[in-house]
Amino acid sequence: MAMTFPGPHSYTGGDVAELQLPGHPALLDRVIHSALGLGARLAEPGEFTFRAYAAGRLDLTQAEGVAATINAISDGQLAAATHLREGELARFSTKHVDRLGNLLALVEAGIDFVDQEDVVPIAPRDLARHLGELQTELSSLLQQSRSWGAVEALPRVVLVGPPSAGKSTLFNSLLGHPRAVIDADPGTTRDVLAEPMDLGGSEVMLVDVAGLESAESSLDRDVQQQARDAIRTADLLLVVGEAAELDHANCPQLRIQTKCDLSPEPISGRPDTDMLRVSGMTGEGLDALRQAIQQRLGERAVSVQANILALQPRHESALRDALAGLEDALLHVAPEAHALDEIELVAGSMRQALDLLAGLGGQLTPDDVIGRVFSTFCVGK
Template identity: 55%
Template sequence: MPMTTDSSTIIAVSSAPGQSLRGLIRLSGPESWQMVRQLGAVLDSPRRLTPTHILFDSRKLPCLVLGFRGPASYTGQDLVELQLPGNPALLDQVIHRLIQHGARMADAGEFTFTAYLAGKLDLTQAEGIAATIHATSQAQLQAARLLRLGNLGTFSHQLVEALATALALVEAGIDFTDQDDVVAITPAQLVERLTDINKQLKDLLANARSWGALEALPRVVLVGPPSVGKSTLFNALLGKQRAVTHEQAGTTRDILAEPMLLQRADGSKVEVMLMDIAGLDDARNALDSDIQEAARQTMDQADVMIHLGKCEAAEHIIRVRPKMDQPSKHESAHKDVLPISAHTGMGLEQLKKQILSKLGNRGVSIAAEKLALQPRHELALKETCTAIDDALTRVLPQKNQHALDDLELIAGLLRDALDHLASLGGEMTPDDIIGRVFATFCVGK
């Protein structure tokens, strides 16, 4: 990823790879409108989705075109989106034609990087876009949304302003050191300001959760002998046909995992990873023993097990009696064993309640307002706190003095704190960090 943008017009397919109903080609740069017109498309007014066509080997290819004029666009530059039939070979040919007219293939993440350079979004928002693309669960999508909305960026920006003001006042003391009547900031005032900033930072660190916690959803594993109905229950709990089910024993061989949302009594939502494994059985050959080994390893890592067969009671096991819709199953089950039917839905709500109660507070809650911090954010916030703590250690003993001593040293520590804090939103971020953030993007974004 180049760390500066040139004046070229960049181009990429922005829709998902493979065939689809519609394919999207995106161009950004000063020549974007002109280049699309050179293909024969009519593009007159911005922000209007216009049906038109492009000329292709003397044939007319129908398409929809949507143009934006910078700076009112995603990248801040002139930008055009072409919607075409979603055939990869066709999209490739159109891209080639536009390259012949002078466009350049975009690097991964270059559209968003251009937007960042144009001040359209800060670095945390760009991370939010990357996190949205890579999210594999509701909890990650929700956390990515908060980043994208700029919640962390706004918070850090306000504190950068406050810290920069405090630093400026300390530096004023250095500049006017020969004038006895100038007192830029008293030690007591500086203590108050720094303590307030540090408290806000520490509150955020204490209340936010770490991104890693979102990636490690608690595991709820369905266990039992072959054909007891594990995969059918897996599908019923998820509300979709994710696993293949069959009357033949030994249908499931691999480990299947899907995020599942559960609702607590107070309405809050919790996310877990529901897992379906092969039925527990004796292995008859090498393949069987690999399958059984994988199943048993998954059981060992379970936070909660839903057992559909006979087993001893245990703290993290929910025992269920499946297929209770069948007449043969009507004899009463043990009082600690929950009767269910994946076919009729009987007992499934109670089962979800039992999963929640077994999890206690280990579920990953989908809290609308709860920020999640990526490792880079946590590090920058902690380093800021450390530098402010160091500065406070110097200032506190002087609290009752009229003027500050050790001005140069304190200013140096505050400058360190400011560098770390400003690296969050990208106001002052070393190139290598920016490079790492945008390296996680794919081409076309």
């Protein structure tokens, strides 16, 4: 199917033709090669989005949102990317760039009238109030948002225990889909598997590794080493069955008794009968386990709440520096005075804050910063 999107209302703002084909690799290859033969070329990384940005269809934060959407591997990342892409930060910066720009115009107008005492384009009291409000808006945005790094770094919850303890079965049932291969033969899981797990409102990275045992071949040694590395970097261990050597691991642990469908009564006469009893097979105890994980990790489990904005490092530093600019400007405004005394200093600091805010959306942004944003795309999109 071929579709055309005439500019300027297309994604890129230009005329766009889109071919929709069955997802057959050989067919796609032939169509691409025919198109190349007719003079087309492959798009650069992020080229379509760059064109949309250059045509003013998106601002720079929204373009960053497109890249983040493509790269998202968890619900939390997808929610954060969606916010950016839908223009939440763009709207914030546009609104405040406008407001600060208007204020700056009034302050700068005052520079032309310094000799005429009676002409005061903006009274210091009003300027101080407006700057104070802007300051509050910026700092509450910074306070209410969280950093992108926190969205990307899901805490790692690692399943450990001897071979055939039922770790992979539990891994699959916690994820809700068959990700790991299960077999009655021990030693089935070899590579480290990691996948985001939903705890109902927040997310963690669930990790399944090979059962711990002594290594017999060099491949076993590698497998065991990878498992130990995963355990070393865990934020929480789900210890399945006997794993005495983990007693010294300095990481929070939850002890779990698996396959509880096979032994209806808790194993008695043991010091830790408070072990969580679960069955990966029947799903028994999984809700309690999810709750226990959530409780142990507390705030570190990444919330997938849709209403929290995540700031990439570029955004965070621009907002902080803009806030510092506003604070500097306010230092030189005496609200009780009739006119601004240090008008050039005030204007200079306001200009600095304005440039930083405008830079968020890509206005007045150096080419190398824009280049860096689009180089994060791995595809032509």
